[in-house]
Amino acid sequence: MNLRLLYSIISVLFATVAYAQISFSNIPVQVGIDIPCGNTYLGNGITFFDYDNDGWDDITMATSSGDPIHFLKNIGGFFVNQNMNIELPNDHQSRQINWVDIDNDGDNDLFITSDTHGNSLFENLGNMVMQDITAASGMLPEVFPYYGASWGDYNNDSYLDVFISVRDIDIPSILYKNNGNGTFTLANSEAGLLDDGMMSFCSAFLDYDNDGDQDIYVSNDKEAYRNLMYKNNGDGTFTEVGQETGTDLLIDAMSVTVDDLNSDGWLDIYVTNDGTEDSALLINNGNGTFSDLSSSYGTVDDIIGWGAIFVDADNDTDLDLYVSGETDASFPQYLSSAFYENMGNNSFQLNNTAVPNDISESYSNAIGDLDNDGYTDFVVNNINHPNISFWKNSTPQTNNWLKVKLVGTVSNRNGVGSFIEISINGQKQYGYTLIGEGYLSQNSATEFFGLGSKDTIDYVRVNWLSGIEDVIYNVSANQTLNIVEGSALSINESNLGQFFYYPNPVSDILTLNSALDTIKEVTIFNMLGQQVMQLQPNALTSKLDMSNLQTGTYFVRVTSNNVIETTRVVKQ
Numbered sequence: 001m002n003l004r005l006l007y008s009i010i011s012v013l014f015a016t017v018a019y020a021q022i023s024f025s026n027i028p029v030q031v032g033i034d035i036p037c038g039n040t041y042l043g044n045g046i047t048f049f050d051y052d053n054d055g056w057d058d059i060t061m062a063t064s065s066g067d068p069i070h071f072l073k074n075i076g077g078f079f080v081n082q083n084m085n086i087e088l089p090n091d092h093q094s095r096q097i098n099w100v101d102i103d104n105d106g107d108n109d110l111f112i113t114s115d116t117h118g119n120s121l122f123e124n125l126g127n128m129v130m131q132d133i134t135a136a137s138g139m140l141p142e143v144f145p146y147y148g149a150s151w152g153d154y155n156n157d158s159y160l161d162v163f164i165s166v167r168d169i170d171i172p173s174i175l176y177k178n179n180g181n182g183t184f185t186l187a188n189s190e191a192g193l194l195d196d197g198m199m200s201f202c203s204a205f206l207d208y209d210n211d212g213d214q215d216i217y218v219s220n221d222k223e224a225y226r227n228l229m230y231k232n233n234g235d236g237t238f239t240e241v242g243q244e245t246g247t248d249l250l251i252d253a254m255s256v257t258v259d260d261l262n263s264d265g266w267l268d269i270y271v272t273n274d275g276t277e278d279s280a281l282l283i284n285n286g287n288g289t290f291s292d293l294s295s296s297y298g299t300v301d302d303i304i305g306w307g308a309i310f311v312d313a314d315n316d317t318d319l320d321l322y323v324s325g326e327t328d329a330s331f332p333q334y335l336s337s338a339f340y341e342n343m344g345n346n347s348f349q350l351n352n353t354a355v356p357n358d359i360s361e362s363y364s365n366a367i368g369d370l371d372n373d374g375y376t377d378f379v380v381n382n383i384n385h386p387n388i389s390f391w392k393n394s395t396p397q398t399n400n401w402l403k404v405k406l407v408g409t410v411s412n413r414n415g416v417g418s419f420i421e422i423s424i425n426g427q428k429q430y431g432y433t434l435i436g437e438g439y440l441s442q443n444s445a446t447e448f449f450g451l452g453s454k455d456t457i458d459y460v461r462v463n464w465l466s467g468i469e470d471v472i473y474n475v476s477a478n479q480t481l482n483i484v485e486g487s488a489l490s491i492n493e494s495n496l497g498q499f500f501y502y503p504n505p506v507s508d509i510l511t512l513n514s515a516l517d518t519i520k521e522v523t524i525f526n527m528l529g530q531q532v533m534q535l536q537p538n539a540l541t542s543k544l545d546m547s548n549l550q551t552g553t554y555f556v557r558v559t560s561n562n563v564i565e566t567t568r569v570v571k572q
Helices: 003-018
Strands: 024-026 046-049 058-061 070-074 079-082 094-100 109-114 120-124 130-132 146-152 161-166 174-178 184-186 200-206 215-220 228-232 238-240 257-259 268-271 280-284 290-292 305-311 320-325 337-344 347-350 362-368 377-382 389-393 400-407 419-424 427-432 446-452 456-463 469-476 479-484 494-496 499-502 509-514 519-525 531-535 541-545 552-560 564-571
Touching: 046 094, 046 362, 046 377, 058 094, 109 146, 161 215, 200 257, 257 305, 257 427, 305 377, 400 419, 400 456, 419 446, 427 446, 456 479, 469 479, 499 564, 509 519, 509 552, 519 541, 531 541
Parallel strands: 094 146, 146 200, 305 362, 400 479
Antiparallel strands: 024 389, 046 058, 058 070, 070 079, 094 109, 109 120, 120 130, 146 161, 161 174, 161 200, 174 184, 200 215, 215 228, 228 238, 257 268, 268 280, 280 290, 305 320, 320 337, 320 362, 337 347, 362 377, 377 389, 400 446, 419 427, 419 456, 456 469, 494 499, 499 509, 509 541, 519 531, 519 552, 552 564
16 A cells, blocks of 8 residues: 555544544535536636625636536625626636726726636626726737736835736746836846746735735646746736745746744745655745655645635634545545645644545635634535535634734735734734736635633734835634724834934935935835935935825935935835
């Protein structure tokens, strides 16, 4: 018998005795879902996201050729198949579905990738009235093998851009820059992306080096194509640094699942593989490099893995891991799925008793909260199966929780690219906001935090992509905390070495004070490094009129006789 398979069986038996507390129940019909799954090669995506902003996570189901996209509206914990009047060709096959506010108007627009009919973009005109703006969007009309789409603001202009993965040996993946007016510009060349086809499945925008801008990690299928890490240079361009960072995996890579697994303030990445080799668990070393620690963490079982999600299933303050598998029970050499329970101390234990009889052929999965009870549920899109899987969290609710929902004002409206930090008696957890992660999926817009037995959080800190920092103190457990950017600024006056400046964010006048030395020169640069203002006050106090500058983030460089210091200031 395969030794790894034997280890998996022993792990399951051990989990039955010691780790049976976590449990999920597969109840799609009971919550209103009865939709046969098609037979799409390499699967269809799924989204568990509150598309109409009513406070309940809805499901959007990508489907195979000939089947309509299903919009499942969550009405108090029960799903109803909703007609969105979305017109697509009858033989349209969808891969990934994203709900994303492309114009920062407060409602979610709809983006669909397809490898049979190209991509589609629908603008939400309000009250979920959708208008097809694909033809006017500036996106290429050609039909390529489009798969995953991920959204981020790589140039920090407050509008979400999109990276679309193309699974082809000749056609490169595509980066579109959002122009802020409902149109997009192909940005591959100006951004410095590679122009080779890489058989890409999916990607994620993330800030792997904590420098305040968003990088891009790309998973590529087949061992001939290394995974890519595009480092954001902060000037609208990228440099590919896969080899330098240790992330240039040479495997059949499928997913890009991002979270701070070990709560050290640095984002980690999980990448699934085809079963011939282990999936990769890339732990961030905090110095610009990653190490694959899948073996030491214990996430190395035989599975042809596709979609993967991190989830604190029992709200005990650490993240567990669920992986969907391509095979059913007729292939005993492979697990059909894998649920890894986090045992603490950077170790996992396979505990498939948490998801009993999970033997469907599945590819994409996503997390959300069916009934707003604070215990995370998840949904899985299968193929060749009578229904999708809806895994309701049936774990005994003995632990507390917090959910955080962000609304950007200076940053993008969805709050994508924000770090959320919570602290309880010095123990910290971190969340990071993404759209279009995993394999062809989109998770809830709400970030979930398990609190264990604690009923009060010392503080919740949000570091927005704009540079604004909000802090809320003494937060009670078991609630959804809605945070609007700039509503709880941590400070109004900041210390820049020997200088003080206020207010930040600023609407009109930024005041600089120096108690020690005359301010000789003040220079302001935008995020592209371009000089937009310069003053030579020769005084202890300088007032900068920023009222004519566009909203966004700027760098202010202050020069005195003996000191040069630079800080980041947000213009509202």
